[in-house]
Amino acid sequence: MSISVLPAALPKKVGVLGGGRMGAGIAHGFLIKGSHVVVVERDEASALAARERIQSSAAKSVERRAVDCNLDEILSRLEVSVNYGAFGGRKLVVEAVPEIWDLKISSLRAVEEHLDTDAFLASNTSSLSVSRLASGLKRPANFLGLHFFNPVPASTLIEVVIGGQTRPELVDAARRWVEALDKTPVVVNDAPGFASSRLGVAIALEAMRMLEEGVASADDIDNAMVLGYKHPTGPLKTTDIVGLDVRLGIAEYLHSTLGDRFAPPQILRDKVEGGELGRKSGTGFYNWS
Template sequence: MTPSIPSYVGVLGGGRMGAGIAHAFLISGATVCVVERDLPSAEAARERVIDSVDKSLARGTVNETRETLLERFSVATDYQEFARCQLVVEAVPELWELKVSSLQAVEAVMAEDAVLASNTSSLSVSGLAAELQRPTRFLGLHFFNPVPASTLIEVVIGKQTDEELVAAARGWVEALGKTAVVVNDAPGFASSRLGVAIALEAMRMVEEGVASAEDIDNAMVLGYKHPTGPLQTTDIVGLDVRLGIAEYLHAELGERFAPPQILKDLVAEGKLGRKTGQGFYSW
């Protein structure tokens, strides 16, 4: 049987990641609604998704017309929009209290058999599920930035996640034209834990004067065939995001994930990477 995605998909949060997730489901045939906290944020999310759709059309990677695609796309500020969705993916910032309150608010309006997922890159899926009324209908769907170009989605299984839901999630990922990596819930899962470990060591090497950021990155790109080096990737992800993940992993897994001083200093100076124009690189 050919895998398919849910017909109606909601995305909570329309930043870079949320817009990318919305785009992925939209061009794969779903009707998609992005819900944001206020009208200016919703309009900004609309522009991000439309821009991403236009780029896909220019590359010739979608068969539908722009008009047809955008007829299936909407933005809103009311959580009630999620009532008709078969799947909602939460994509708000990596703050525990915000994640919990957002997920609880979404669950309150969803159908009982609908699926709720978090795009968290490091927080405990089992811990988040414990705050919900229907933990068996919850799992992690960790998309990667930039979503349109990335071929990986990490499917994170919580302690109470229904086994049939995991199989369904694999099918959704395949229908999106991506590959699923299924992991049991653990701090940092597989991807963030490995990615952050490499990035933190690269930062320490810059701090110690071992080599420049460019040369460290080139060593990984040319020697290990990484598409981008760990420091450039950190700039793309956001130094503040990487710091938050490192602090969480430090608390959960010990000193090997202690964030280097150079990372803390750059974040304190507002040098967060590509989104601010300066991080380990100038953008």
């Protein structure tokens, strides 16, 4: 069965489930390229916050002259809702809820109930098995992973993750979507942590162990990677930006699937338990306040 998408173009109608930092960034990416986007949140307060995030992000793109249209035009293509029924008629919906298995699968099933049979569903999961998520859906061939990176507007990478039942035509379409967003696709088969999270978390966990053992300060560990290996930010600062709680969740999953080399260091567990989650809480391995 062929896939009905415009060649080398984005779907005109896109949905995003979840309007947090990642979901808002994903919505922003599609909006500024001309798609009509609906974002669905769990309640009115969250929906209002999502709209404000997207509006702020879009305004910055306009100020930088990174887009060829004005803010009003961009926002005219945005809808924010608390009703899953708003996904009706969308050709692509990207799920961007927290990395909690039960929440992911229940959310994906709820979205699928409102999609046409020829629509596509993607998860922004950074580590959970796409094949296993697909096994809980009615149309697993129409599902794959689209792993965006934070912050989405500035990042040039999207990881396209192929599930065991993902049809090849969808992978080809996803490549075109990513390129139409002016980003670069990296295509990987479904495996724990895919490519990016697996490598990124491995470096970050070792940096945490070095800090824990007193090998060097957080600044010096990060600078070693920035100056020596040309990383844009060091692994500890990146962890603060991503969120220590997010990194802990991914590490625990990789530990359970790949073994002890991904065991979370005690310093990470202690900081998360103490509410030091990184930039979003004001402190993590650095002070952001």
